Amino acid sequence: MAIFGSLNHMSLDDLLPFVSSRDGALEIFNLKRLPRVTLYFHSGKLQCVYLGNKPLDSLQARSVISELVAASNGSFEFIPEIRPPTCDQPLGWSIDRMLISVAATLDEYAQVVDRLPHPETVFSLTHITVPDDTRISDFWKRAYIYLQEGISAQELSEKLGMPLDHCRFYLHKLRQLGAVAPVRFEARREKPQHAGVAARLLTSLKKRFFGEDNAWSR
Amino acid sequence: MEPLKVVVAGPVGSGKSTFIRTLSETDVVDTEALASEDIGKLTTTVALDYGTIHLGDQLLYLFGTPGQDRFDFMWDVLSEGALGLLLLIRGDKPEDFVPARRLLDYLTSRRPVPFVIGVTRQDLPPVWGPEDVAPFFGVPGERVVGLNATDPQSAVTPLLRLLELITAEEMAS
Numbered sequence: 001m002a003i004f005g006s007l008n009h010m011s012l013d014d015l016l017p018f019v020s021s022r023d024g025a026l027e028i029f030n031l032k033r034l035p036r037v038t039l040y041f042h043s044g045k046l047q048c049v050y051l052g053n054k055p056l057d058s059l060q061a062r063s064v065i066s067e068l069v070a071a072s073n074g075s076f077e078f079i080p081e082i083r084p085p086t087c088d089q090p091l092g093w094s095i096d097r098m099l100i101s102v103a104a105t106l107d108e109y110a111q112v113v114d115r116l117p118h119p120e121t122v123f124s125l126t127h128i129t130v131p132d133d134t135r136i137s138d139f140w141k142r143a144y145i146y147l148q149e150g151i152s153a154q155e156l157s158e159k160l161g162m163p164l165d166h167c168r169f170y171l172h173k174l175r176q177l178g179a180v181a182p183v184r185f186e187a188r189r190e191k192p193q194h195a196g197v198a199a200r201l202l203t204s205l206k207k208r209f210f211g212e213d214n215a216w217s218r
Numbered sequence: 219m220e221p222l223k224v225v226v227a228g229p230v231g232s233g234k235s236t237f238i239r240t241l242s243e244t245d246v247v248d249t250e251a252l253a254s255e256d257i258g259k260l261t262t263t264v265a266l267d268y269g270t271i272h273l274g275d276q277l278l279y280l281f282g283t284p285g286q287d288r289f290d291f292m293w294d295v296l297s298e299g300a301l302g303l304l305l306l307i308r309g310d311k312p313e314d315f316v317p318a319r320r321l322l323d324y325l326t327s328r329r330p331v332p333f334v335i336g337v338t339r340q341d342l343p344p345v346w347g348p349e350d351v352a353p354f355f356g357v358p359g360e361r362v363v364g365l366n367a368t369d370p371q372s373a374v375t376p377l378l379r380l381l382e383l384i385t386a387e388e389m390a391s
Contacts, residue, residue: 117320117323118290118323121324123327181356182356196388197222198384199385200274201222204273204274205374208271208273210371
């Protein structure tokens with residue numbers, strides 16, 4: 001028996017509950033935005049995700065599965081009994097819980113997409129409490145070392161191997177939780193660019209609009 | 219003496235063009251055009267507004283940037299080497315606060331540019347006051363001032379505050 005088809009006709013959230021009860025690998029290919037993705041199942045759980053020949057960590061796997069659930073193009077084929085070349089840290093994700101989590105993230109993302117930070121806005125940590133939400137804490141743990149110094153979504157996307165929009169989304173969520181904040185110029189500025197000029201302008205401007213230096217008191 | 223520039227940024231309709239017209243000594247060069255989409259008013263700035271203030275031998279340029287997101291490349295270009303940034307927001311239009319905060323976060327984390335937020339329409343209540351706007355934007359209270367962009371003595375307030383903050387910073391360093 002062969003299990004194959006197209007994501008145009010069968011979406012991933014329809015397909016996964018069906019194939020995950022078998023041990024083996026679901027290969028997904030002909031994707032617009034991703035190379036070949038392979039999902040390995042064992043004992044009814046998703047154990048490992050490969051992007052091309054590279055095994056993904058849990059944060060990257062979550063991002064790739066979000067992309068797959070949203071994808072409307074792509075082909076799939078299930079290969080029974082095959083195991084991953086390596087799987088040092090099995091994910092052990094139950095399919096129904098994972099799909100609910102991904103659906104919640106996609107819904108939330110759609111609601112805030114217009115409010116996400118600019119890709120080049122630099123954020124840094126404001127406190128070091130790990131967020132409770134597993135989706136966000138995975139990101140926080142991976143991004144922590146970079147956020148200590150200050151980093152943008154664009155740079156994080158490259159460092160963590162994640163889609164840019166996912167990094168923007170997680171930074172938005174962390175900001176809502178008060179865990180990160182944009183880095184303002186005060187913290188990064190080395191020395192004033194216009195030393196001495198501002199005081200002179202201030203005096204002139206007060207005289208211009210208020211006549212006396214002391215008239216400005218608001 | 220080399221002219222200095224202050225960038226006046228903010229969402230569409232926040233009062234940037236009015237602010238510059240009120241403060242400029244010379245006729246303002248503006249590039250208002252009929253809006254091609256529904257932005258809540260008939261015309262909008264499509265390139266930039268430009269006004270001048272002479273203070274002794276120092277010339278100060280006021281550059282107003284277009285409010286629409288698709289002109290965001292100009293925010294960056296204009297902010298380079300600027301004396302400071304004035305971000306204007308309408309106090310009676312809280313729906314503009316999130317995109318304005320996004321603009322502020324972007325510019326202030328990319329460039330070492332001093333800034334002040336000006337909350338316009340303080341003469342037309344109900345409006346958000348500076349003391350409520352500051353925590354929303356995550357900035358210290360002294361960086362937010364209220365103003366009426368049509369009144370010269372009120373419109374100059376954010377510019378004075380900007381210069382005060384720069385002066386204080388210079389003294390501290």
